[in-house]
Amino acid sequence: MAFCRHFDTRPMMNPVAILTRKRQGQALTGMEIEFFVKESVAGRVPDYQIAAFLMAVAIQGMNPQETWALTKAMRNSGRQLDFSGVSGPKVDKHSTGGVGDGTSLVLAPLVATFGIRVPMMPGRSLGHTGGTLDKWEAVPGFDIHPPRDQWKHILEKTGCLLISPDSDLAPADAKFYALRDVTATVDSLPLIVSSILSKKLSEGAQALVFDVKVGSGAFLPELSEARALARSLVSTSRKAGCRSVAALSDMEQPLGRAVGNALEVKQAIKALKGQGPWDFVELTLELAYWMLRMGGIRGSRTQLLSALRQKLLNGEALSRFAMLVEAQGGDPGIVKDSQDLLPRAKREADFVSSKAGYVTMLNARDIGGASVELGAGRKTVEDPIDPAAGVFLHKKVGETVRKGEPLATVYAATRDRIDKGLEYLNRAYRIGSQPVQRRPLIQGVIGA
Amino acid sequence: MAFCRHFDTRPMMNPVAILTRKRQGQALTGMEIEFFVKESVAGRVPDYQIAAFLMAVAIQGMNPQETWALTKAMRNSGRQLDFSGVSGPKVDKHSTGGVGDGTSLVLAPLVATFGIRVPMMPGRSLGHTGGTLDKWEAVPGFDIHPPRDQWKHILEKTGCLLISPDSDLAPADAKFYALRDVTATVDSLPLIVSSILSKKLSEGAQALVFDVKVGSGAFLPELSEARALARSLVSTSRKAGCRSVAALSDMEQPLGRAVGNALEVKQAIKALKGQGPWDFVELTLELAYWMLRMGGIRGSRTQLLSALRQKLLNGEALSRFAMLVEAQGGDPGIVKDSQDLLPRAKREADFVSSKAGYVTMLNARDIGGASVELGAGRKTVEDPIDPAAGVFLHKKVGETVRKGEPLATVYAATRDRIDKGLEYLNRAYRIGSQPVQRRPLIQGVIGA
Numbered sequence: 088m089a090f091c092r093h094f095d096t097r098p099m100m101n102p103v104a105i106l107t108r109k110r111q112g113q114a115l116t117g118m119e120i121e122f123f124v125k126e127s128v129a130g131r132v133p134d135y136q137i138a139a140f141l142m143a144v145a146i147q148g149m150n151p152q153e154t155w156a157l158t159k160a161m162r163n164s165g166r167q168l169d170f171s172g173v174s175g176p177k178v179d180k181h182s183t184g185g186v187g188d189g190t191s192l193v194l195a196p197l198v199a200t201f202g203i204r205v206p207m208m209p210g211r212s213l214g215h216t217g218g219t220l221d222k223w224e225a226v227p228g229f230d231i232h233p234p235r236d237q238w239k240h241i242l243e244k245t246g247c248l249l250i251s252p253d254s255d256l257a258p259a260d261a262k263f264y265a266l267r268d269v270t271a272t273v274d275s276l277p278l279i280v281s282s283i284l285s286k287k288l289s290e291g292a293q294a295l296v297f298d299v300k301v302g303s304g305a306f307l308p309e310l311s312e313a314r315a316l317a318r319s320l321v322s323t324s325r326k327a328g329c330r331s332v333a334a335l336s337d338m339e340q341p342l343g344r345a346v347g348n349a350l351e352v353k354q355a356i357k358a359l360k361g362q363g364p365w366d367f368v369e370l371t372l373e374l375a376y377w378m379l380r381m382g383g384i385r386g387s388r389t390q391l392l393s394a395l396r397q398k399l400l401n402g403e404a405l406s407r408f409a410m411l412v413e414a415q416g417g418d419p420g421i422v423k424d425s426q427d428l429l430p431r432a433k434r435e436a437d438f439v440s441s442k443a444g445y446v447t448m449l450n451a452r453d454i455g456g457a458s459v460e461l462g463a464g465r466k467t468v469e470d471p472i473d474p475a476a477g478v479f480l481h482k483k484v485g486e487t488v489r490k491g492e493p494l495a496t497v498y499a500a501t502r503d504r505i506d507k508g509l510e511y512l513n514r515a516y517r518i519g520s521q522p523v524q525r526r527p528l529i530q531g532v533i534g535a
Numbered sequence: 536m537a538f539c540r541h542f543d544t545r546p547m548m549n550p551v552a553i554l555t556r557k558r559q560g561q562a563l564t565g566m567e568i569e570f571f572v573k574e575s576v577a578g579r580v581p582d583y584q585i586a587a588f589l590m591a592v593a594i595q596g597m598n599p600q601e602t603w604a605l606t607k608a609m610r611n612s613g614r615q616l617d618f619s620g621v622s623g624p625k626v627d628k629h630s631t632g633g634v635g636d637g638t639s640l641v642l643a644p645l646v647a648t649f650g651i652r653v654p655m656m657p658g659r660s661l662g663h664t665g666g667t668l669d670k671w672e673a674v675p676g677f678d679i680h681p682p683r684d685q686w687k688h689i690l691e692k693t694g695c696l697l698i699s700p701d702s703d704l705a706p707a708d709a710k711f712y713a714l715r716d717v718t719a720t721v722d723s724l725p726l727i728v729s730s731i732l733s734k735k736l737s738e739g740a741q742a743l744v745f746d747v748k749v750g751s752g753a754f755l756p757e758l759s760e761a762r763a764l765a766r767s768l769v770s771t772s773r774k775a776g777c778r779s780v781a782a783l784s785d786m787e788q789p790l791g792r793a794v795g796n797a798l799e800v801k802q803a804i805k806a807l808k809g810q811g812p813w814d815f816v817e818l819t820l821e822l823a824y825w826m827l828r829m830g831g832i833r834g835s836r837t838q839l840l841s842a843l844r845q846k847l848l849n850g851e852a853l854s855r856f857a858m859l860v861e862a863q864g865g866d867p868g869i870v871k872d873s874q875d876l877l878p879r880a881k882r883e884a885d886f887v888s889s890k891a892g893y894v895t896m897l898n899a900r901d902i903g904g905a906s907v908e909l910g911a912g913r914k915t916v917e918d919p920i921d922p923a924a925g926v927f928l929h930k931k932v933g934e935t936v937r938k939g940e941p942l943a944t945v946y947a948a949t950r951d952r953i954d955k956g957l958e959y960l961n962r963a964y965r966i967g968s969q970p971v972q973r974r975p976l977i978q979g980v981i982g983a
Binding site for chain 2: 104106110135141142143145269271
């Protein structure tokens with residue numbers, strides 16, 4: 088009877104009722120969230136209602152139960168990969184995005200030498216942050232779309248797999264994300280966590296190590312915000328039955344010395360030979376240590392870190408890297424001859440210091456801005472990438488510089504790009520007369 | 536230079552920047568609000584961004600300056616009527632909507648007899664509340680779309696004009712309102728105020744009297760909410776240079792005894808003859824008094840109320856009503872012969888009391904629900920109206936009833952509708968053994 092509908096006191100399952108409750112700051116039930124996500128993906132909730140939902144969540148927040156319900160519903164909106172046929176623990180790493188953060192290039196082969204399987208589906212560069220996928224694509228011939236029937240084979244053989252995320256993983260995230268960008272709801276904790284995890288949990292890993300960045304170049308620059316994100320990522324992953332831990336790492340200045348895709352591949356190859364910049368190596372080892380722990384590898388922290396260093400010095404990690412490159416169609420000769428085989432920029436220019444002193448600031452966000460202007464990153468998702476473009480940082484915070492000495496070198500295809508990049512460098516560097524304390528690289532580990 | 540855009544520290548005028556600021560609870564500038572409204576009406580802001588804006592405003596609120604800026608921008612989005620060619624003060628009344636609230640039918644001709652000009656563009660019934668436009672249309676032949684070139688003439692001649700709101704008045708409101716309904720942002724104070732006033736301020740009145748309803752049948756049932764709405768309506772109107780005052784009137788039970796379009800016309804004609812139900816007459820006189828005051832008519836409250844009563848008793852208001860009906864194409868004979876000329880329902884049924892006692896509750900929202908089921912109102916804007924349908928309330932709160940005596944009579948076109956209406960009546964009435972105190976009809980006047 089139509090009449091009965093009006094007297095029905097059960098909570099009504101419709102988008103407007105759900106919007107009303109969230110607008111009022113109430114916690115939604117798992118059923119409501121599941122309904123909203125399912126109906127959205129099925130195209131039965133129009134974009135304007137999704138937009139209103141995102142804004143209400145961004146302002147009113149979500150409790151841990153709601154965040155997990157949203158993550159689960161978004162994960163369940165698509166296909167879930169299953170690598171259970173591949174032996175060994177499957178562990179992935181996720182970074183919230185930074186500048187010069189090419190640790191994945193080293194981490195995957197390094198950890199794989201311990202029998203850990205690393206199936207990675209990383210993202211692309213956007214805005215000032217780099218993307219691991221673009222870095223792998225700077226390796227000549229490297230194919231991020233290997234045929235699906237070879238995925239297990241590559242993972243079995245090399246211990247790694249590096250592929251472009253499937254569009255049928257967590258389609259709810261693609262739908263929501265497109266609207267978050269245009270509704271000022273990107274930096275909302277429950278929306279960030281559900282976006283990251285709905286995809287990560289679809290990728291078949293049994294454990295996750297998060298690298299949550301803190302500082303000027305981070306998505307959430309404040310330590311308190313980054314810590315809250317790390318806590319939510321860890322607790323929500325665990326609700327999904329996925330072991331996890333999160334390191335908080337500094338992104339006030341860029342990581343390492345190379346920013347730009349081919350430049351970072353070159354730096355990674357050096358690191359795989361035991362010659363990487365200290366901060367890049369330190370963070371890589373910290374994350375690798377946690378990946379081993381999450382993968383069930385036994386040993387004290389000292390023993391595991393020592394074993395990891397050994398793999399960098401004895402060439403085992405490097406040959407694993409070459410194996411992966413070859414398995415995905417790239418030229419493994421790159422490990423010997425990176426200078427000649429990697430793409431090189433047409434133009435380069437030094438950014439020299441106008442005075443002597445100490446580097447007191449090197450703003451990661453501005454270096455990210457420089458890399459975008461140089462052609463290494465994207466302003467919009469459609470922009471093409473110049474793999475050879477980027478910045479090499481000769482001087483980082485705390486180091487001394489003489490007047491006229493190069494602080495950095497920029498690489499790009501055109502004079503115009505070089506000039507725009509140099510303007511950003513001018514903003515990024517500050518030279519003072521007194522030495523400054525460097526911020527600690529690892530600012531905490533959540534869930535250890 | 537493209538490069539300069541990145542260093543521009545001026546606030547950026549784009550929808551995402553505006554959404555970000557409102558999401559964070561910041562006050563928007565007049566320029567930002569004007570920009571957002573203009574771009575929305577021009578179709579350059581997609582619905583999902585408007586939806587996110589509405590949700591952010593509904594949660595974070597707006598200060599008085601923002602509310603006025605939004606109202607002004609919405610008013611300026613369309614045409615503004617100008618009755619300055621018509622002599623005399625132009626005063627309009629607006630009710631926030633209730634059940635059995637047909638005061639406008641009496642108010643317009645009554646006040647017009649004092650030389651006040653009343654150009655009205657009222658709304659239609661929706662949900663449990665009635666609409667003045669539907670009531671006028673219950674008068675046989677009455678045309679709510681008279682040719683535009685006759686508007687001034689009708690207003691000059693009768694002192695009144697009753698027309699359907701033009702779609703080119705405040706088009707921003709139409710656009711926003713359609714989205715508020717589906718994004719759970721209807722009951723937001725700044726959105727309500729800007730919606731009401733953007734239209735009212737476009738209609739050429741120099742002064743406005745608001746009837747803000749309080750109680751179960753009101754849009755905002757709580758006195759505190761209704762008072763906040765009244766305050767915001769008055770202060771925002773004044774910012775527009777429009778004199779205004781707001782009465783808070785009880786809508787816990789319906790006003791008068793008639794609910795339904797033809798039934799209310801019949802009741803209004805009785806009231807114009809000095810025979811209206813006491814509460815209906817009391818509220819009509821209160822609002823009429825404030826319309827005279829706003830229109831600059833001199834005299835003490837006692838003198839003006841007495842003069843108003845006189846116009847009901849001496850037939851002057853009634854003949855002005857007949858004049859208006861005739862000027863807009865209706866049959867003026869209705870004032871003598873309303874029983875025969877008004878549409879009559881095919882079916883009727885009494886709702887009798889199952890016990891003796893006092894009426895302790897008569898829920899206005901349920902009576903509104905009954906009238907919708909009977910065919911007097913609309914569930915959606917497309918629903919047709921049955922002008923003859925409705926409820927006549929023989930007993931109201933505080934009155935005694937014998938067992939088996941009719942509490943109300945319902946009118947509809949079908950047996951099915953009658954039955955559904957009776958179910959609502961069963962919920963609406965409560966009979967107790969002790970008499971109860973009636974709530975005061977006028978619960979306050981704001982801006983007096």
